[in-house]
Structures are given as C-alpha cells and as structure tokens.
Amino acid sequence: MTISPNQPESGGGGESRLRQRIADEIRRHGPIPFSRYMQMCLYEPELGYYSRLREQFGKAGDFYTSSDVHAVFGRLLARQFEEMWRALDSPQRIDVIELGPGRGLFARDVLDWSAKQFPEFARSFRYALVEQSAHLRDRLQERLAEHIAAERAGVFESLEAAASTAGENIIVFGNEFFDALPVEVVDYHGGLRIGLKNGRFVETFVPPTAAELEFLDRYSVRPEKGERVEAPLVALEWMERIAEAFRGKRGFLVVIDYGYTREEQLAGRHRDTVMSYRQHTASASPYEAPGEQDITAHVNFTAIRARGLQRGLDPVALLTQSQFLIGISEETQFADAFQECKLPQERAKVALQLKHLISPTGMGETFQVLLMSAGVAKEKAAGLSGLKLSH
Numbered sequence: 001m002t003i004s005p006n007q008p009e010s011g012g013g014g015e016s017r018l019r020q021r022i023a024d025e026i027r028r029h030g031p032i033p034f035s036r037y038m039q040m041c042l043y044e045p046e047l048g049y050y051s052r053l054r055e056q057f058g059k060a061g062d063f064y065t066s067s068d069v070h071a072v073f074g075r076l077l078a079r080q081f082e083e084m085w086r087a088l089d090s091p092q093r094i095d096v097i098e099l100g101p102g103r104g105l106f107a108r109d110v111l112d113w114s115a116k117q118f119p120e121f122a123r124s125f126r127y128a129l130v131e132q133s134a135h136l137r138d139r140l141q142e143r144l145a146e147h148i149a150a151e152r153a154g155v156f157e158s159l160e161a162a163a164s165t166a167g168e169n170i171i172v173f174g175n176e177f178f179d180a181l182p183v184e185v186v187d188y189h190g191g192l193r194i195g196l197k198n199g200r201f202v203e204t205f206v207p208p209t210a211a212e213l214e215f216l217d218r219y220s221v222r223p224e225k226g227e228r229v230e231a232p233l234v235a236l237e238w239m240e241r242i243a244e245a246f247r248g249k250r251g252f253l254v255v256i257d258y259g260y261t262r263e264e265q266l267a268g269r270h271r272d273t274v275m276s277y278r279q280h281t282a283s284a285s286p287y288e289a290p291g292e293q294d295i296t297a298h299v300n301f302t303a304i305r306a307r308g309l310q311r312g313l314d315p316v317a318l319l320t321q322s323q324f325l326i327g328i329s330e331e332t333q334f335a336d337a338f339q340e341c342k343l344p345q346e347r348a349k350v351a352l353q354l355k356h357l358i359s360p361t362g363m364g365e366t367f368q369v370l371l372m373s374a375g376v377a378k379e380k381a382a383g384l385s386g387l388k389l390s391h
C-alpha cells in the first residue's frame with residue numbers, strides 16, 4: 001500500500017465535492033477499481049473533468065490536440081473522408097460519426113473545408129457528434145449552429161443514437177477519444193484498487209480478475225516487479241459497440257491517438273502509460289486534484305484492432321499520423337494548409353504548425369492511425385491516399 005503524495009485535505013469547490021463523492025463511494029463499497037476512479041474524475045456529472053463548465057482545451061486549458069494546432073488536420077481528414085465516400089461508390093448519403101468531439105473544432109474544419117473544396121461530397125454527408133458531456137454538447141450546439149440549422153450536423157449523447165439516425169454508409173472517427181476512456185491498472189501485486197486511509201486516497205491491490213489476466217495474456221504483457229500495465233477493458237467494449245453500429249451498414253473506422261502495439265510492449269516499452277495533465281504540464285499523480293486534471297492512458301492498438309476484427313470489422317492499416325497525413329497531402333503538396341496564406345510570414349507559421357503535426361518530435365510518430373472497414377472491397381480500401389506510405 002502506498003500513500004499518494006501531494007493530496008490536499010480539501011481543494012476548491014468542485015474538486016473537494018468530487019473528492020468527497022469518491023471518498024463516500026469507497027466508504028460504502030470498499031476500495032474501487034482504478035477505472036471507476038478515473039471514470040468519476042473525468043465524467044462524474046457536473047463535477048468530473050469533462051463534465052464541468054471550464055476550459056479543458058487549447059491555450060487556456062490543459063492540453064492541445066491536433067485540431068488545436070491548425071485547421072489543416074480537419075482539412076486533410078476531409079480530403080480522406082471524401083475519398084472514402086468515393087471508395088463507397090459516391091452514395092447519395094454518408095454519415096460521419098465523430099466520437100468525443102470535445103469543443104468541435106475538428107468537425108467545424110471538416111464541414112467548412114468540405115463545403116469549400118468538395119461540394120459534391122459535402123451535399124451527401126451529415127456529421128453526427130457523439131459527446132457524453134452535457135456542457136460540451138451545449139458548446140457544440142453553439143459552435144455548429146449554422147450546420148445544425150441546415151441539417152448537416154447533429155449532436156448526440158450516444159453512438160447508438162447517432163447510428164440509428166444514420167444511413168447505410170458511415171465513417172466512424174475518433175481523435176484522442178480512446179485515450180480518455182477509463183482503464184484498469186495491474187501491477188506485480190495485482191489489480192489496483194483505490195482505498196481511503198485517514199481521509200486520503202491510497203493504493204491497494206487485489207488478485208487480478210480473470211478478465212484482466214486474459215487481457216494481459218492476449219494483448220499485453222504481465223507486469224514485472226516494479227512495473228504497471230493497463231488493461232483497457234472499456235476500450236474493448238467500445239470496439240464492440242462500434243462494430244455493432246456497422247451492422248447492416250458499410251464504411252470505415254478511423255481511430256487516431258497516441259498508443260502502442262503489443263510488440264512494442266514485448267520490447268519493454270509503454271508500460272505504465274497513465275498520465276495526468278494540468279495547464280499543459282504533466283502532474284505527478286492522478287490522485288492530486290480529482291476533477292481538476294485530465295487523466296489519460298495510451299491506447300493499446302493491438303487490442304482494439306483484434307476486438308474489431310473479432311466483431312466483423314476488416315483491418316485496413318495501422319500507421320503513424322505522419323505517414324497518414326503525408327500520404328493524404330503529398331499529391332496536392334499540402335495545398336490544404338497553405339491555400340489561404342498570402343504573406344511569406346503566414347506560410348512560415350503554417351509550415352511550423354504542419355511540422356508539429358507530422359514530425360517525429362511533434363505528434364507525427366507518437367500518434368497512430370488505425371483504419372478498419374466494413375463491407376468495402378479490399379482493393380478499394382487499400383487505394384486510399386492516406387495509406388500510400390504504409391507498409
């Protein structure tokens with residue numbers, strides 16, 4: 001048992017209420033799994049990190065995502081979605097379903113750029129935003145009001161609600177969605193539970209569950225002394241829900257996130273990837289300020305790909321964000337990024353932002369892209385420009 005450092009006895013408003021609520025649950029039920037702790041920290045109604053009325057994203061928030069860097073991320077994906085639509089034989093209707101859109105910058109960029117560059121595609125597609133946070137859903141309604149009024153976009157609370165209104169061609173997309181899902185943590189001593197001692201959260205361990213052990217043996221590794229690994233069981237459930245959403249439909253799944261494969265773990269990397277962020281700085285402990293900081297874990301791509309496959313999705317590719325974005329834009333020489341730059345200074349600024357998205361020192365190599373499909377001929381899927389540099 002270890003006592004976590006830096007825990008204030010009580011914090012400001014929301015934090016202390018959330019701390020209290022978590023403590024009450026532990027008093028009632030005993031130590032809780034780490035996934036439950038993470039779920040409450042991030043999503044507890046009104047008090048969780050994503051549920052509170054606060055700025056999580058961008059400069060004023062705690063982290064940047066690709067859409068915060070530059071509109072080119074959404075524009076390049078719009079280009080790729082348009083190709084996917086063509087690979088599906090340019091149907092009259094296609095629905096893009098975005099999981100965890102946050103404040104909706106990506107959706108806005110895709111909608112605006114498609115209208116401008118790909119009018120035929122833009123006429124066929126509708127954009128569904130699936131966001132669990134009520135407060136973020138309100139913000140999405142505001143940001144995308146024009147598109148919503150024109151019935152080009154809609155905001156939904158669940159994937160199932162979005163899928164039920166979609167036509168038979170869909171693209172399911174998630175950027176930094178899977179890393180925000182609660183995970184189980186397992187170390188040499190067993191499965192991690194969060195208990196309470198003298199009013200503080202403490203870590204305790206119980207024998208790992210059968211589901212955790214099965215996960216580690218299939219998709220990850222068993223932790224050695226002093227190591228921790230994650231068992232993202234909720235991510236597997238999400239893959240099942242996604243595969244279910246494709247039932248009777250065809251299309252593509254595009255998952256972009258920082259993550260790893262089992263091979264990389266076997267080589268000794270990506271153990272203990274749970275991280276907490278506050279104001280653009282990694283914080284020492286997930287127990288420090290519940291509800292005040294983001295908690296994430298890297299995505300186990302081997303596991304989510306395998307579960308998709310088991311549930312009927314076809315694997316297309318797993319490649320780096322860098323390979324994917326360069327593949328999409330090579331032919332047009334990044335015209336999507338530079339089109340509106342008039343002055344050399346503007347070009348220089350955009351070039352730097354682009355570099356951040358694609359270079360190994362920026363987001364290019366840590367972020368990976370998982371592509372799967374349903375009901376799409378193999379050659380058609382393989383012909384997507386985003387896959388040009390994958391091997």
Ligand SMILES: C[S@@+](CC[C@H](N)C(=O)[O-])C[C@H]1O[C@@H](n2cnc3c(N)ncnc32)[C@H](O)[C@@H]1O
Pocket residue numbers: 050057065066067068099100101102103106130131132133136157174175176177180181
């Ligand atoms: C790290 S943020 C990423 C936001 C956005 N995709 C971006 O790249 O800026 C994760 C988002 O997923 C949402 N989310 C988490 N769990 C969800 C769920 N079960 N259903 C819908 N959205 C969820 C969170 O509320 C948050 O908006």
